[in-house]
Amino acid sequence: MSALMNNKMAKIVFYAAILALGIFLPIWFPNYIGQLTVMWLMVIFALTWDILGGQMGYNSLGNIFFFGVGMYTTAMVQVGMFYDLAEYTSPAGGEIYTFNLTQYFSGMAVGYLVAGLICVVFAVVLGRLMFGLRGPYFAIGTLALATVVGELVSTWELVGGGSGMSMPNFPGEPAVSKAMFYAMMFALAIVTFLFLRWLYGTHFGLAINAIRDDEEKAEGMGIHTLRYKTVAWSIAAFFLGVAGAIYGNFNNFFEPIEVAFPTTTFGIFMVLMVLLGGKGTLWGPVIGAILFHIIKEVTWTYLLGWQWVALGLLIIITVVYFQQGIMGWLMDKKPTWFGIRVEGEKQRLGDMQ
Amino acid sequence: MSHESIIEVENITKTFGGVVANKNVSLKVKKGGITGLIGPNGSGKTTLFNSIVGYHPIDGGSIRFMDKEISTYRVQEIARLGLLRTFQQTRIYGKMNCVENMLISIPLRKAGFLDMFAARDKEILERADRLLEFVGLYEKRWLRAGDLSFGQQKLLEFAMALMNEPTVLMLDEPTAGINPTLINGLIDRLKRANEEFGITLFVIEHNMRVIMNLAEHIYCLAHGKMLADGKPEEIQNDQRVIDAYLGAH
Numbered sequence: 333m334s335a336l337m338n339n340k341m342a343k344i345v346f347y348a349a350i351l352a353l354g355i356f357l358p359i360w361f362p363n364y365i366g367q368l369t370v371m372w373l374m375v376i377f378a379l380t381w382d383i384l385g386g387q388m389g390y391n392s393l394g395n396i397f398f399f400g401v402g403m404y405t406t407a408m409v410q411v412g413m414f415y416d417l418a419e420y421t422s423p424a425g426g427e428i429y430t431f432n433l434t435q436y437f438s439g440m441a442v443g444y445l446v447a448g449l450i451c452v453v454f455a456v457v458l459g460r461l462m463f464g465l466r467g468p469y470f471a472i473g474t475l476a477l478a479t480v481v482g483e484l485v486s487t488w489e490l491v492g493g494g495s496g497m498s499m500p501n502f503p504g505e506p507a508v509s510k511a512m513f514y515a516m517m518f519a520l521a522i523v524t525f526l527f528l529r530w531l532y533g534t535h536f537g538l539a540i541n542a543i544r545d546d547e548e549k550a551e552g553m554g555i556h557t558l559r560y561k562t563v564a565w566s567i568a569a570f571f572l573g574v575a576g577a578i579y580g581n582f583n584n585f586f587e588p589i590e591v592a593f594p595t596t597t598f599g600i601f602m603v604l605m606v607l608l609g610g611k612g613t614l615w616g617p618v619i620g621a622i623l624f625h626i627i628k629e630v631t632w633t634y635l636l637g638w639q640w641v642a643l644g645l646l647i648i649i650t651v652v653y654f655q656q657g658i659m660g661w662l663m664d665k666k667p668t669w670f671g672i673r674v675e676g677e678k679q680r681l682g683d684m685q
Numbered sequence: 686m687s688h689e690s691i692i693e694v695e696n697i698t699k700t701f702g703g704v705v706a707n708k709n710v711s712l713k714v715k716k717g718g719i720t721g722l723i724g725p726n727g728s729g730k731t732t733l734f735n736s737i738v739g740y741h742p743i744d745g746g747s748i749r750f751m752d753k754e755i756s757t758y759r760v761q762e763i764a765r766l767g768l769l770r771t772f773q774q775t776r777i778y779g780k781m782n783c784v785e786n787m788l789i790s791i792p793l794r795k796a797g798f799l800d801m802f803a804a805r806d807k808e809i810l811e812r813a814d815r816l817l818e819f820v821g822l823y824e825k826r827w828l829r830a831g832d833l834s835f836g837q838q839k840l841l842e843f844a845m846a847l848m849n850e851p852t853v854l855m856l857d858e859p860t861a862g863i864n865p866t867l868i869n870g871l872i873d874r875l876k877r878a879n880e881e882f883g884i885t886l887f888v889i890e891h892n893m894r895v896i897m898n899l900a901e902h903i904y905c906l907a908h909g910k911m912l913a914d915g916k917p918e919e920i921q922n923d924q925r926v927i928d929a930y931l932g933a934h
Binding site: 440458531533534535536538539541542544545546548549550551552554555559560563583612672673674677678 | 695761762770778779782785789794800803848
């Protein structure tokens with residue numbers, strides 16, 4: 333594996349294989365295309381959670397907030413561009429609203445972009461408040477944020493209140509729309525991964541690692557800690573917002589508590605997936621997300637009725653006995669595979685003092 | 686006077702609840718020199734350091750760095766002005782290797798938004814290597830900083846501070862916890878940092894042999910007040926200082 337990881341050619345083959353799997357899996361297993369879409373969503377969840385939770389040492393339990401904001405934002409844009417939003421969501425209305433292809437796709441393009449950007453704005457503004465909190469206080473503060481906003485949106489009539497909203501219907505074959513949303517989610521997962529891979533290789537990666545290891549020291553060295561924390565959260569917010577926008581369309585219908593701001597399901601899954609795969613690593617969240625999704629689907633299928641018990645057990649075992657995760661465990665056991673040195677170099681000849 | 690002294694502390698007072706940690710303390714740190722600060726345990730040395738670098742607000746007085754009033758500045762701003770401190774309890778980034786610890790310690794005086802996303806720079810890497818060599822950690826540069834011994838971590842913290850190219854470096858007990866055989870090497874390196882890199886040093890030290898060897902001018906604190914100051918030999922023979930250390934107060 334060491335040779336494999338260090339070999340550029342092997343790396344290209346490895347990435348190509350993942351790309352090919354991403355393309356061919358839904359073709360080989362067309363019945364599972366919805367599941368596979370959610371699997372890539374899980375990868376995005378884990379990757380974005382790890383920016384703060386793993387790389388920066390800030391455990392956010394409220395990242396799901398941006399997912400919901402993205403979903404609502406794109407819905408409001410996609411509908412609002414062509415119809416009156418209040419009439420569209422009015423419980424009295426029995427009208428059928430149709431969107432032609434141009435309307436559908438232009439609305440979606442604008443909606444996704446605005447969703448991502450609104451989430452960045454929220455991250456910047458809320459970051460000023462939230463990053464005054466450290467450790468467990470930050471975790472509870474962000475959890476409160478997501479929970480409260482979910483409840484607040486439930487009372488907002490304009491977006492359908494507690495009964496939620498339907499998204500514009502795709503003007504075409506349902507099979508085409510399924511393939512399209514799969515492609516979107518897969519593409520977003522790839523873009524998120526590549527973006528983070530680049531980001532962690534820059535000065536930014538070092539800075540957020542420094543904040544994780546000793547924030548006071550980082551401040552003492554003059555590092556703009558608040559700036560880094562805000563930008564890190566904004567990056568997570570952007571990708572989560574777009575993911576939420578895609579998921580809303582994929583699901584066709586959403587409501588605030590269970591779909592848009594699900595703090596007790598997706599909101600916890602993202603933490604668990606990262607812990608399972610190994611926090612603070614690039615591949616850990618990806619491995620954790622895919623493994624978790626498989627475990628979850630298998631228990632839902634074969635242990636129906638006991639699935640939450642199985643999931644609870646998985647959480648307890650991971651949190652209590654396996655905090656370093658799969659990648660963390662591998663790095664501990666085989667550090668040389670990852671280029672981590674455990675021994676100093678031999679003093680070079682002629683360098684003896 | 687101000688062009689000669691780079692830090693001017695005037696009459697600063699700092700209290701924690703009812704405890705007066707510093708009372709009307711004044712001192713000057715000479716530009717380009719090595720100034721020492723001594724005093725018995727609990728005399729307020731570290732509090733004074735913390736006040737100067739903006740770690741906590743002061744209750745009264747003035748702190749000027751390069752003729753600029755900095756007593757209301759925050760820690761990061763002061764560090765970016767070129768006034769840096771190391772910690773008594775050594776602080777490094779434990780899960781990162783030594784080179785990464787160095788790379789994140791580059792000076793940030795003019796760092797803009799896009800500098801956050803700068804790629805690894807070859808020149809910076811070379812400078813990091815040179816400084817690690819300077820403190821004698823070159824062979825261990827790829828090890829995780831948290832796996833180094835305490836003394837090695839102190840050396841790394843010193844190298845990180847040099848990487849930051851400070852104008853003034855404030856060291857809080859640089860030799861505490863270091864193997865006695867390594868202390869001479871450290872004194873030598875501190876002197877070289879002062880002479881070769883032109884960094885003004887301001888050092889808290891408990892080890893009398895070290896501070897008498899190192900500093901040109903020494904201040905002595907006791908019970909939060911400035912007790913005496915002068916050349917090392919003057920301080921060594923000052924009856925008040927001797928009394929303070931022997932507990933005659």
